Amino acid sequence: MKALTESLLERLSKAGVEYADVRVEENEGTTIRVAGDEHPEIQAARTAGYSVRVLDGGAWGFAAGQRIDSAGLDEVVARAVAMARATAAFSRRKIELAPSAVVRDRWVTPVVKDPFKVSLEEKIGLLKSINRALQGKYVHLTVAVYTESRQKKILATSEGSFIEQDLTECGGGLGVFATDGHDVQRRTYPAMDFGDIGSSGFEYFENLNLVGEAPRLAEEAERLLFAKPCPRKTTTVVIAPRHMLLQIHESAGHALELDRAYNYEKTLSGGTFLDPKGLGSYRYGSDLVNITADATFPTGRGTFGYDDEGIPAQRVPMIENGILVNYLSSRETASRIGRPSTGAARADAWNHVPLVRMTNINLEPGTTSLEQLIGEVDDGIFLDTPKMWSIDSLRLNFQFGTELGREIRNGKLGDYIKNPTYSGITPCFWAGCDAVGDRDTWKMTGIGSCGKGEPLQFGVRIGHGAPVTRFRNVQIGV
16 A cells, blocks of 8 residues: 555656645445345445545546556646646636644554454354343344454655544444334334444443343333424423534534535535624524534544644534534535645545545533433423434525423423424524533434535535433424
8 A cells, every 4th residue: 555655656756746745545345234124135245446636727627446456546646736736727716725743653443342253143142142032022123333444544645744543433223114004113223223332342332232232222212202292382301412523513514614614515415504704603592502513522423643644633612602603614624714624635535535524523512411301301202213314405494393292390300392493593593502511411423424515425424422401492393
């Protein structure tokens, strides 16, 4: 990989471009799915390749390939350079890059138990044990999922940076579906898409304790079959961490992507209501709302050593005491607001160009205990686990549904509620945040996928940390 990188850089140096970087990657991964007592479904994949990105005439050019002979390398470099120069002829604004330190380093995901050294038999055995624990009179279908991946990558730039990274991740989850012949209800755990993935080893999957959690999830799925429907009213909602991750992802994470603010994604993934003119002054939410981008958090799925431009992983406040203070940015977009990059330029594969993507976008914990969060509510609803979601292209108007609801009456959890939904307008909703759970209620969750870009990039690694959180004056049951 190193020799290939150096060979590409040598060719680029002769091309006379303003700036160039090279990414060389090898990826492998396996996903195992066991439904009930059926035979396991095993999907394994390995890919390898490289890409070249050049800046010339104030415009980007990008090309990727897998041929490593001289002709193949020449063709990729020539294609990237030609694209930059052709684009420059039509560009209205020349691209500038925020400064970056020269880095020569190697970063490896901390791993206790290498998932690739655990036998297939042990993994399948654990998944079968999870399914056996998902029992009940009305249980119709059970699913257990395990996933692992490893990414070896090198980034080298014409400025002199040379960075090697070995990124490992592991995780999984379960799903249970119950039916009485008239209705179907589901519970998934730890989160949507049957899973939680972390930058870690096999120990991450083991620590999810899916066998231990399975009976509770099966019972909840059955209880929901006979639960009352969600009422339509304005009330107080208390949201569990495994659903807060979706609220953060959709109404905060995407809204904080700086390329959206400059309409780079307008016709693809949309824009954002957060205008850079409001940096340092725009009120996003109540004083209790503190949202950070933290690519350094141990085991977070959005954790790494360096982004795909060689910017070190960092912990950066985005929303501070309810005020917009920064964006997720790349070197290109950061230069437009006169700030350094926040290290969020990332591609989901070797043949895709880096975009501004989330890392670990977290709602920081507050000081309120779980007992207080619920005990101070006379009439409200407790919500857990995403089921459906919809949000407009500016990340303003949203409607979310959850798998599970519980009434809150006089400070105590009460009856189950099926198919609960709630809606709102992002800054109004976050302005209603009047209590944020303490560290004991806080959980980090790695999500399975997030789409952005053209061609669509689904596989970027993202995590969200959140505590149990309370919001007043929320419309439910719409």
